[in-house]
Amino acid sequence: MAELGFIPKGKDFYHPHTQFTVEFPSGPLAIGNLIPVKAEGEYETAAGVVHLFSPTQCVMDRLAWFYHYKDRQCLDQAVSVAKKHPVNLAQIKKWSQEEGAIEQFEFFKSRL
Numbered sequence: 001m002a003e004l005g006f007i008p009k010g011k012d013f014y015h016p017h018t019q020f021t022v023e024f025p026s027g028p029l030a031i032g033n034l035i036p037v038k039a040e041g042e043y044e045t046a047a048g049v050v051h052l053f054s055p056t057q058c059v060m061d062r063l064a065w066f067y068h069y070k071d072r073q074c075l076d077q078a079v080s081v082a083k084k085h086p087v088n089l090a091q092i093k094k095w096s097q098e099e100g101a102i103e104q105f106e107f108f109k110s111r112l
Contacts, residue, residue: 001013001022005017006022011023011024011025011026031057031060031061031064031095032060032063032064032067032068032095032099033098033099034060034095034098037057039051039052039053039054039057040052040053040054040056040057041053041054055081055082055085055086055087056087056088056091056092058078058081059078059081059082059087059092060091060092060095062074062075062077062078062081063075063078063092063096063101063104063105063108064099066078066104066108067096067099067101067104068099075107075108075111078108079108079111079112082108082112083112089109092105093105093109
């Protein structure tokens with residue numbers, strides 16, 4: 001990360017030329033109360049394979065923060081991802097029910 005110009009601060013890495021941060025979360029990887037989660041995507045680089053959330057998993061991750069911490073910015077991010085990429089709404093709805101957040105899911109869906 002240092003070779004790319006990123007500066008570590010805790011578990012996050014910041015770069016002076018971008019608004020985005022990189023996080024290496026400690027395991028096990030979770031989305032809300034869904035533990036463990038296996039990343040569904042991957043991206044091969046010269047340094048190795050980077051495991052990625054699918055768009056559906058990304059939406060669920062953002063919604064978890066909206067559901068549990070009322071983070072409206074995360075709701076906006078979930079909506080943005082779902083508008084730009086195909087997502088499995090049935091899977092998101094089932095997961096939302098298990099999170100006890102079906103009303104919040106319906107609000108998310110109305111924003112789409």
